[in-house]
Amino acid sequence: AAIDIPLLILPTRHQPWWAKLAKELARGLLPWRKPLRVAAVFRIELAWRIRPRARALAELLREGGYDLLYMNNQPASNLEGYLAAELTGVRVIQHCRIEPRINTVERDIINRIAHALICVSHGVRDALIRQGVRRELCHVVHNGIDTRQPFPELQPLAGVVSNTPVIGTIGSLIKRKSVAHLLHAVARLPQDLTPHLLIVGEGPEATALRQLADELGLTARVTFAGFQKQPLPWLAAMDVFVLSSPSEGLPRVILEAMLLEKPVVASNVTGSKEVVVHGETGYLYDYGDIDALAAHLADLLRNPAKRQAFGDAGRRRASADFSIEAYVAGVTKVLEAA
Known part of the structure; x- marks a missing residue:
C-alpha cells in the first residue's frame, strides 16, 4: 500500500577530469604511504563530490522547510547530509547499521554537527567511541522484526532427499x-x-x-x-x-x-x-x-x-528482546529528544 511519502532523488555529479587526474596522481606518487594516500584521495572527494552535493541537498532542505534530517548506513557515506544540515541549521540524526571506520575529518564533522547517532548494536557504538565520537551522541537501538508474522511455507528443494538436514x-x-x-x-x-x-x-x-x-x-x-x-x-x-x-x-x-x-x-x-x-x-x-x-x-x-x-x-x-515495537519505541525516543 502507498504511504504517501514524497521521494526526491539528487542526480549523481559526474567526476571532472581534474579530480580523476588528481586521485590517480595521489595513488601513483604515494603508493607506500597509505595514510597519506587515503587522506589525499578523501580531500579530493570532499572538494569535487561531497561539498557540491551538500549544497544541493541544503537547497532541498530549505525549500521543504524540514526540521530534521535522518540518515542511514554509516557516517562516511552521508557526509553531504551533515554538511547540508550545518548550512541550514537542520537537526541531523545518523542511523549506523554497520561497524564503521571513520577518519579524523569525518569524526570532527560528526562531533560538530550530529544531534544523535542511533547504533544498531553495542559493538557499533563502541567502535564509534573508540574512533573519537562523543559518547553522549551514541544511542543503542537494536534492530527489530515483526515477531507476530505467521510462519512461511517451506520452500521445497529440488533433488534433495526427504529428511536430509x-x-x-x-x-x-x-x-x-x-x-x-x-x-x-x-x-x-x-x-x-x-x-x-x-x-x-x-x-x-x-x-x-x-x-x-x-x-x-x-x-x-x-x-x-x-x-x-x-x-x-x-x-x-x-x-x-x-x-x-x-x-x-x-x-x-x-x-x-x-x-x-x-x-x-x-x-x-x-x-x-x-x-x-x-x-x-x-x-x-x-x-x-x-x-x-x-x-x-x-x-x-x-x-x-x-x-x-x-x-x-x-x-x-x-520475540522477547527484538520486537518491532521495541525498535520503533527506541528510534522514536531518540528522534523526539533531538
Whole structure:
C-alpha cells in the first residue's frame, strides 16, 4: 500500500577530469604511504563530490522547510547530509547499521554537527567511541522484526532427499560475507554426515563460490538459489542457519532465523554475538576458524533434539528482546529528544 511519502532523488555529479587526474596522481606518487594516500584521495572527494552535493541537498532542505534530517548506513557515506544540515541549521540524526571506520575529518564533522547517532548494536557504538565520537551522541537501538508474522511455507528443494538436514545461509555473495568458509567447513565434516547446503543470495563472488564447491566435491550437495525477493520460505527450509562474516552491525537475518526456530552458528563478531547466546540459541566461533565451525555443525547435525531446543530458545529470545515495537519505541525516543 502507498504511504504517501514524497521521494526526491539528487542526480549523481559526474567526476571532472581534474579530480580523476588528481586521485590517480595521489595513488601513483604515494603508493607506500597509505595514510597519506587515503587522506589525499578523501580531500579530493570532499572538494569535487561531497561539498557540491551538500549544497544541493541544503537547497532541498530549505525549500521543504524540514526540521530534521535522518540518515542511514554509516557516517562516511552521508557526509553531504551533515554538511547540508550545518548550512541550514537542520537537526541531523545518523542511523549506523554497520561497524564503521571513520577518519579524523569525518569524526570532527560528526562531533560538530550530529544531534544523535542511533547504533544498531553495542559493538557499533563502541567502535564509534573508540574512533573519537562523543559518547553522549551514541544511542543503542537494536534492530527489530515483526515477531507476530505467521510462519512461511517451506520452500521445497529440488533433488534433495526427504529428511536430509539442510545447512544454509542468506546474504550478498561478496568477499566480506566469507561464504567460502562455510563451504570449506561442510567439506571437512565427517564422512557419515552429508547435509545439503543452501546458499541464498547473489553477488560478485557467486561464480567463484560455485567453482569452489566443485573443487571441494560438493556440487551435488549445494543449491545456489540466487537472489530471492521473499527469502523466508528458503530460510524455513534450513535446519541450521550460518553467518560466517567478519563483522556485522546487528544482522536481521539472524533474528529471522531465530524467529523461525532455527539454531544459528555465527562468527563471534560485532552484532552477531549480541544476538546469539552461545550454547543456548546456537553457537559462536572465532571468525575464520573453519575447524570450529565444522565441529559446531557436526554437533548440531548429530543432535536433532539440540537443534530443536536451540530453535525454541531462539524464538523466545527474538520475540522477547527484538520486537518491532521495541525498535520503533527506541528510534522514536531518540528522534523526539533531538
